[in-house]
Amino acid sequence: MSRLRLFIPLLVFIALALLFWRGLSLDPNYMPSALENRPLPAFTAATLDGASISDTDLRGAPALVNVWATWCPSCAAEHAYLNELARRGVRIYGINYKDDPAAARRWIAEKGNPYVANILDPSGHLGLDLGVTGAPETYLIDAAGVVHLRHQGPVDERVWQRVLQPAFSTLENGASGR
Amino acid sequence: MIVELGHFALILAFGLALAQAALPMAGVLRGVRAWSGAAVPLACGQFLFVLVSFACLAHAFLTDDFSVRLVATNSNTLLPAWYKFSALWGNHEGSMLLWLTILAGWSSAVALIGKDLPIEMRARVLSVMGMIAVGFHLFVLLTSNPFLRSFPNVPEEGRDLNPLLQDIGLVMHPPMLYLGYVGFSVAFSFALAALWSGRLDTAWARWSRPWTTAAWLFLSVGITLGSWWAYYELGWGGWWFWDPVENASFMPWLAGTALLHSLAVTEKRGLFRSWAVLLAIMTFSLSLLGTFLVRSGILTSVHAFATDPERGSFVLAFLGVVVGGSLTLYALRAPQSSGPAGYSLLSREAALLANNVLLVVAMATVLLGTLAPLVVSAMDLGRISVGPPYFNLMFVPLMSLLAVAMGVGPLMRWRDSSGASLRAMLAVPAASCLVIAIAFPFTYAGHWHAGAALTAGLTAWLAATLVAGLRQRLRERGGLRALPMLGFAYWGMVVAHVGFAFSMAGAGLTSIYSDERDVRMSAGDSVTLGAYEFSFLRTRHVDGPNYSAERGEFTVKNVSGERVRHLKAEKRDYHSQMGNVMTEAGIAPGFLRDLYVSLGEPIGDGSWAVRVHHKPFVRWLWIGGVLMGAGGALTLFDRRYRRPSAQQPVR
Numbered sequence: 001m002s003r004l005r006l007f008i009p010l011l012v013f014i015a016l017a018l019l020f021w022r023g024l025s026l027d028p029n030y031m032p033s034a035l036e037n038r039p040l041p042a043f044t045a046a047t048l049d050g051a052s053i054s055d056t057d058l059r060g061a062p063a064l065v066n067v068w069a070t071w072c073p074s075c076a077a078e079h080a081y082l083n084e085l086a087r088r089g090v091r092i093y094g095i096n097y098k099d100d101p102a103a104a105r106r107w108i109a110e111k112g113n114p115y116v117a118n119i120l121d122p123s124g125h126l127g128l129d130l131g132v133t134g135a136p137e138t139y140l141i142d143a144a145g146v147v148h149l150r151h152q153g154p155v156d157e158r159v160w161q162r163v164l165q166p167a168f169s170t171l172e173n174g175a176s177g178r
Numbered sequence: 179m180i181v182e183l184g185h186f187a188l189i190l191a192f193g194l195a196l197a198q199a200a201l202p203m204a205g206v207l208r209g210v211r212a213w214s215g216a217a218v219p220l221a222c223g224q225f226l227f228v229l230v231s232f233a234c235l236a237h238a239f240l241t242d243d244f245s246v247r248l249v250a251t252n253s254n255t256l257l258p259a260w261y262k263f264s265a266l267w268g269n270h271e272g273s274m275l276l277w278l279t280i281l282a283g284w285s286s287a288v289a290l291i292g293k294d295l296p297i298e299m300r301a302r303v304l305s306v307m308g309m310i311a312v313g314f315h316l317f318v319l320l321t322s323n324p325f326l327r328s329f330p331n332v333p334e335e336g337r338d339l340n341p342l343l344q345d346i347g348l349v350m351h352p353p354m355l356y357l358g359y360v361g362f363s364v365a366f367s368f369a370l371a372a373l374w375s376g377r378l379d380t381a382w383a384r385w386s387r388p389w390t391t392a393a394w395l396f397l398s399v400g401i402t403l404g405s406w407w408a409y410y411e412l413g414w415g416g417w418w419f420w421d422p423v424e425n426a427s428f429m430p431w432l433a434g435t436a437l438l439h440s441l442a443v444t445e446k447r448g449l450f451r452s453w454a455v456l457l458a459i460m461t462f463s464l465s466l467l468g469t470f471l472v473r474s475g476i477l478t479s480v481h482a483f484a485t486d487p488e489r490g491s492f493v494l495a496f497l498g499v500v501v502g503g504s505l506t507l508y509a510l511r512a513p514q515s516s517g518p519a520g521y522s523l524l525s526r527e528a529a530l531l532a533n534n535v536l537l538v539v540a541m542a543t544v545l546l547g548t549l550a551p552l553v554v555s556a557m558d559l560g561r562i563s564v565g566p567p568y569f570n571l572m573f574v575p576l577m578s579l580l581a582v583a584m585g586v587g588p589l590m591r592w593r594d595s596s597g598a599s600l601r602a603m604l605a606v607p608a609a610s611c612l613v614i615a616i617a618f619p620f621t622y623a624g625h626w627h628a629g630a631a632l633t634a635g636l637t638a639w640l641a642a643t644l645v646a647g648l649r650q651r652l653r654e655r656g657g658l659r660a661l662p663m664l665g666f667a668y669w670g671m672v673v674a675h676v677g678f679a680f681s682m683a684g685a686g687l688t689s690i691y692s693d694e695r696d697v698r699m700s701a702g703d704s705v706t707l708g709a710y711e712f713s714f715l716r717t718r719h720v721d722g723p724n725y726s727a728e729r730g731e732f733t734v735k736n737v738s739g740e741r742v743r744h745l746k747a748e749k750r751d752y753h754s755q756m757g758n759v760m761t762e763a764g765i766a767p768g769f770l771r772d773l774y775v776s777l778g779e780p781i782g783d784g785s786w787a788v789r790v791h792h793k794p795f796v797r798w799l800w801i802g803g804v805l806m807g808a809g810g811a812l813t814l815f816d817r818r819y820r821r822p823s824a825q826q827p828v829r
Contacts (some may be wrong), residue, residue, distance in 0.1 A: 006512050009456060010505040013463075017498055019549065020470065022556040024490050073251075073337065 039145050040065070041129035048096060048104055048118035058145055062171040063091035063116070064164070065139040066155070067127060069099040070107045072135040078154035079111050085160065086114035090168070094118040097127050097135050140164055142171045181246055184234025185325040188275075191227035191282065192315040194220055198285070198308030202301035214301035218289040221304050224311065225279075225286035232266075232279045235324055239266050245332040248272060248324045254338035256724035256753065264349040265339040270473060270489075271324035273352060277469075278314050280353070280360045285311065288364055288389070295385060302371035303364075310363055313496045321489045341725070341752040341760045347407030351400060355427055358397025359465040362434055364389040366462035369455045370504055373511045378451045383444035386458065388819050390441060394434045395810030401427050402803025410763055415694065415774050415791045417799060418685075420569045425548040426468030429541050433461040436537035439530050447520075447592060449527060452512040453534070459508060463501040464541070470497055471548070522594040529587035536580045543572045570689075574629075577682060581636040584675060585643035589650065603650060607642035614638035623691065633686030640679040644672055667816040674809025677802040684798025691794045696778070700785035710742070710773060711735045712790045725752040725760075730777045730786060732764060742766065747775045747788075772796050 044054040058065070066082060068075040086092055094115040096104045101120055108118070121127055130139070140149040149167050151159060198220040205213025235248075239262045244250040252272070253265045266272040285307040292300050318324070342348075368386035372378045404427070409417045418424065437457040443450045470493040521527035547564040554562050589595075589603050615635025619627045651668070652660055697705045699714040706712075715731040727750040734742045745764035752760065766773040771794040778787030 003509075006452070006509040009460075010502065010509050013501050013505055016549075017494065017502070019552060019556055020494050020497075023552045024494065 036147055036150065038147060040139075040141060040147060041126070043119075043126050043129070045126065046120045048094075048101060048108065048120060051117070053117055053119055055145060057117075058093055058141065060143055061091055062140070062142050062168060063093055064155075064168075065093045065095060065141060066115070067095045067097045067130070067132050067135050067137040067139075069097045069135045070103045071099065074154045075136045076111075078136055078156060079114070081154075081156050081160070082114040083112045085155075091116050095121050095126060095130075097121050097132065098124045138164070140167055140171070180234050181238050181243065181325050181327070184231045184238075185323070187227045187234065188231040188315070188319065188325070191224050191231060191278075192312070192319060194224040194227060195282075195308050195311040195315050198224055199305055199312050200308075201305075202308075203305040206298055206301050206305070211297065214297050217301045217304035217308075221282070221289040221307070222286045224308075225282040228275075228279050228282040232275055235272065235275060236263060236266055239263060242336065244334070244336050245327050245329060246324075247326045247328045250328065250333045250336045252336070252339050254336040254724065257336075257339060257344070258723055260349065261339055261344050265343075267352050268339050268343045268348065271318070271322045273356075274314070274318050274322050275324050276353065277356050277360060278311070278318055280356045281307070281311055281314060281363060284361055284364055288367075292385070299371060299375070299385070302374055303367045306367035306370045306374075307363060310367070310500065313500065317489075317492055317496065321492050338724070338752065341750065342411060344724075345407065345411055347403055347411060351403040351407055353400075354396050354403055355400030358393050358395075358400050358434075359427075359430060359468065361389065361393025361396055362430060362458075362462040362465050364393065365437065365458045366504070369458035370507065373455060373507050376511065378455060378513055380445050380448050383441045383451075383454060384818075387438075387441045387445060388814055390434065390438055390458075391810045391813055394431070394438055395807045395814075397427070397431050397434060398803055398810065399807040401431060402800050402807070405803070406800045409796070410765055412761075414776070414789070415692075415763070415793060417688070417796065420547070420564075420566050422548050423468070423472050425544050426464075426471050429544050429548075430461050430464040430468065432537050432541040432544065433457060433464055436534045436541075437461050439533050439537075443527055443530050447527060449521070450531075450534075452508075455512060456508060457534075457538075459501070459504045463497075463504075466493075466497050466500060469493060520593060524590065524595045524597060524600060526587060526590040526592050526595075529583055529590050532583040533580065533587065536576055536583065540573065540576045540580075543576070544569070547572075574632075578632060578636060581640055581678075581682060584678065585639045588647045588671065588675070589643060603646045604643070607639055607646055610642045611635045611639035627690060630687060630690050633683055633690070637679050637683040640675060640682075644675060648672070665816055667813045667818075670809045670811070670813030670816070672809070673812055674806045677805025677807075677809055679802070680798045680805060681802030684795050684800075684802060687795040688793055688799065692791065692796075694789060694791040696787065696789050698781055698785050699788045700783070703785075705788075705790060707790050708792045709737045710792060712745075712773075712775065714786075714788065717786070720748070722750065725750045727751065727762070728777070728780070730764075730775070730788070732775050734766065734773050743773060745773065745775050747777045749777045749780075767797060769797060770794060 040055045040058065042055050044052065047053050064085070068079075082092060092114050094117070096118050099122060101122065104118070104120075108115075119126065124132075130137075134152070136154055138151045138155050139147050140151075141147055148171065149164065151163055153159075155164065198217060201213050201220065202217035205211065205216070235246075237243075238246045238249050239253050240259060242249065242253065242255050242262075248269065248271050252269045253262050257265065267276040285304060288307065289300070289304060292303070295303070365386045368382060368389070372382040401424075404424070405417045408419070409415065437454065437460075440450045440454040440457055444454045470490065473489050473493055547568050550564045551562055585607060586600075586604070589600065612635065615631040615638070618634035619625065619630045623630070651664060652658060655663065693708050695705060695707055697703075699705065701714055701716045704711050704713040711734065713733050713735070715733060717728050717730045720727050720729045727748040729746055729748045732745040732747065734745060736742050743766035745766055747764035748762035750760040750762055761776050761778075763774055763776040765775075771792060774791035774793060776789050778789060780786050
């Protein structure tokens with residue numbers, strides 16, 4: 001019988017391992033966005049190309065809104081994947097956050113442009129209204145400009161497959177079905 | 179080319195690790211001595227090739243080869259050469275290569291130094307170490323390859339090492355820590371080898387003791403360095419944050435300390451055998467757990483490694499194999515009874531048992547606090563964080579009890595001590611403990627403080643019991659003449675216990691008596707903090723090799739108006755990191771107190787947010803850590819660990 005007692009450490013470890021296994025699929029940095037299920041804040045701003053843009057211009061179809069900056073290393077890492085998404089036909093708007101527009105233009109010229117349009121937010125006011133905690137961050141909005149999801153950190157194939165695409169497809173189907 | 183050679187050498191080393199895991203094991207199972215003996219050259223060969231691979235990566239860093247992705251993201255041409263070298267392990271991939279190098283180093287050390295081990299035992303130990311190495315080789319080669327190139331777009335300049343890491347503390351901290359973490363793999367392998375052979379005897383404890391001590395001393399020094407670094411580099415004067423990653427290094431230390439002491443009982447008395455094996459497994463498992471927690475991104479921490487769930491899955495699987503496998507082996511093979519108890523309540527065995535229970539409870543406390551946020555979020559109950567209040571609440575009583583036991587333990591005899599002689603020896607320590615506990619708060623601060631009384635009293639208790647122990651030993655061996663004959667192991671114990679007393683006193687008194695103020699100051703302003711007056715003289719612009727800085731100069735005077743110290747605190751702007759401003763605190767270190775100034779933000783009109791600290795006894799924390807390491811090192815020079823050939827024929 002006392003042999004069974006020697007299995008206790010193993011059982012404790014198995015419990016811990018199950019906990020870790022579950023923990024791997026949780027994001028410790030995840031914070032629910034205050035904006036979820038609410039429309040984007042109203043704004044009017046300049047774009048990187050010098051045009052003017054407002055929140056209503058983003059409506060019409062589901063889209064991603066990607067907060068980025070040239071000073072952010074993870075943004076550089078995700079940029080190639082954004083290009084790929086744009087090539088697959090995903091509408092992506094950029095918010096160039098607390099950045100230098102000249103540097104941002106060079107960046108786009110060098111790395112390619114996945115964005116339908118880039119909203120300039122050099123002072124970070126728009127970011128503040130959105131509740132941005134750091135770049136990169138990506139919001140999924142529907143055709144009416146309502147925020148459905150927020151993802152903090154770079155978007156890659158894994159994030160797209162597991163987090164964004166399921167919601168995105170639902171929105172797209174919903175939009176075409178209406 | 180050299181980079182590819184490094185990659186190739188690493189693959190060869192992986193092959194040798196496979197052979198090191200398999201061949202000696204086959205040799206033991208089939209009884210082929212030559213195969214068992216092959217463990218030694220295989221371990222040395224594996225180390226050699228990992229070392230070549232490490233050197234190749236170091237070469238890439240030192241020559242600014244930005245075609246290597248790791249170099250481009252972590253180094254910079256302006257970086258001083260010393261930091262280019264340490265940038266190698268300032269990131270996930272490179273630090274895993276360092277880990278692997280140290281693992282191979284320990285295993286070749288066992289191969290070379292463990293010559294007097296029976297050949298079968300050595301083959302078993304090295305085979306287990308080979309298996310661990312195989313896992314880490316796979317991890318590095320498959321998920322964290324440091325040798326990846328980025329062709330054809332080779333950047334002209336590297337992104338630079340995080341400025342926080344450009345510091346001597348960080349050059350030293352990870353290698354020391356890893357020497358400790360990985361060093362416990364030796365004790366682990368000895369434990370598994372003993373379980374495997376079914377010979378859990380005192381010889382096993384004797385063999386693994388020096389290795390455990392060596393790993394423990396490196397871990398002690400590593401943790402101390404980390405705490406010291408956080409103190410002067412992060413700019414807010416904290417020295418321990420109960421951050422998950424700090425806890426990850428503290429848990430193996432607590433378990434390793436328990437292991438160290440229980441191995442003593444196993445060696446001397448043949449008791450606690452299953453328990454010591456379990457501790458050896460636990461200690462190394464906690465080191466692996468630390469790796470998992472840091473690399474998987476499963477918990478939020480200030481130690482932000484580039485985290486990646488894929489890597490996390492790999493380490494978790496590896497953890498499952500190593501820990502699950504060894505605990506299964508333990509459950510099936512550990513001896514069921516530890517033999518006749520044969521010791522009384524007043525014996526050294528009992529004191530060491532108390533030590534073990536307290537240390538393991540402390541370890542479990544840290545584990546619980548570290549994992550609680552994960553448990554809560556896994557159960558979808560929301561998000562919590564466990565902070566210092568929980569840990570302090572648990573640690574003050576646990577460490578106090580530990581200190582009490584630590585005083586009595588060395589005075590006890592094995593099996594049984596007489597209550598009367600113990601009472602006689604403990605009379606003076608108990609009295610001095612009481613006197614100091616009452617007197618200290620009043621003489622130091624002028625008013626009563628229970629925490630300070632407890633800290634000072636326990637420190638006095640430890641010091642006085644060590645003196646009592648010394649007197650007892652000398653009396654038994656014929657007076658002062660016996661002083662040189664007490665042996666390194668004894669002195670090592672004394673030094674390490676003095677170190678613990680220092681750290682405990684430092685932690686307690688700093689927490690109680692530290693004082694800090696945040697003020698707005700412009701040149702010419704003064705602020706008084708306790709008995710010191712800090713004056714802000716001026717700011718100056720200074721240029722470093724890869725940064726420019728605003729340097730604030732301060733003088734500090736004591737009550738009588740004497741100038742005590744001139745302090746320089748800097749706000750550094752590193753060229754490569756736009757907008758990433760680092761605080762370099764100005765510190766006047768002292769045995770009894772530190773004075774600490776850090777510059778905050780410029781507020782405009784030439785004034786600055788300034789934080790001044792008065793931190794009494796803060797150095798004692800690290801003095802204690804270094805003494806613990808030194809104590810561990812001393813015991814390694816004990817006569818019983820010298821080669822028989824070098825030993826004087828006794829008698």
